[in-house]
Each structure stands twice: as structure tokens, then as C-alpha cells.
Amino acid sequence: MFNGIIFKQGLVKKITKRKNGINLFLKSNLKVKKKDIGISISCDGVCLTLISIKNNLMEFYLSNETIKRSKFKNIIVGNYVNLELPLKYGKNISGHLCQGHVDSTAKVFSIKKIDKSYLFDFTLKQKEKTNLVEKASISINGISLTISKKTKKGFQTWIIPHTLKLTNFSELKKNDLVNIEIDILSKYVKKYLNEK
DSSP states (O other), X not given: OBOOOOOEEXXXXXXXXXXXXXXXXXXXXXXXXXXXXXXXXXXXXXXXXXXXXXXXXXXXXXXXXXXXXXXXXXXXXXXXXXXXXOOOTTXXXXXXXXXXXXXXXXXXXXXXXXXXXXXXXXXEOHHHHTTOOTTOEEEETTEEEEOOEEOSSEEEEEEOHHHHHHSGGGGOOTTOEEEEXXXXXXXXXXXXXXXX
């Protein structure tokens, strides 16, 4: 479990292709040690298991299923990835509960600077769009954000300068893919009501 509050990023240093996935190597000053091997870390909102660490270079394995469902199908050396350690009992939850189970990807449709903040407009597959609730939480690249408005093609969200500075949103441009995890409450309530 995560809460979508990002303070650290990792730089993609190496990608090793395998028959059924990839090994992803990220350089970061995230506080992890060899004793932490096996923990889950949110990488752009995807819950991945740390399989090795040496000189701040973290290694993760991604299966083809994870690659297919996420923006990691387009990952290249030099990209930055938002990182979050799992929640600890008693830690403040400033965002919302995120599982790290990405539902889909969305595409950046437009970015507008308005005063000091940025309005991001995303397009989303119709199937996922039905789960959106205006003013509800959503995880985008692992960041806990609020859906400010549903649109015909997807949704909009506001990004404040602080969030832009600490995350890879500063790197985003039109047509880039982002990982999306719909708020679990809205998904589960809809599923429950549909089954009644």
C-alpha cells in the first residue's frame, strides 16, 4: 500500500530484455539497503519488488503483463520514474490509499499554465472512464491527485508547482503516456452496485 505522496525519483540507467519481461535498473537516493531486498516500491505507480541494490542502483523485474498494462512499454534509458516506499503503520496518509495495481494508461492531451499552476488534460479509454468520479482521487504515475473535471475524452487535474518540482510531471509533454490507478473505493462501489 502507498499513499501517492512523492519525494524521490529514479533515473533509468539500464534496461535488460528477457524472454518474459525486463529488468529495470534505477539510480536514486531513495533510502533502501540490502536488507530491504524483497520490499515493494511504487515505481510510477506500479508496485514492483526490489530484487537487488548496489551503489544506489536498484533493480526490478517487470513481467510482460505489467509492461502491457503500463507506460513501461515505452520506457527508455534516461527517463525519470516517481518512487515511493510502502506505507508504515502510524505514517501520515496525506494522499489516498494506492495499491500499485495500475488499471490502464492515459495520454497527455494538453498542458496549460494558468497562473503558477498547470492544468493537465488526459485522454482515457472509455472502459476506464466510466469509473471516474469528479473530485475523487486518482493515482497518475504514482502521484495522488484529484480529478478536477471529467471530459468527453477523459479527465483534467491541476498540478501545483511543488508537485511539478518533485515528480516526473515536469518531463511530460503532449501524447506522453502515464500510468493510471483508479481510486479503489469508486471501483469497488461500482462493482458492488452492478452486481446487485
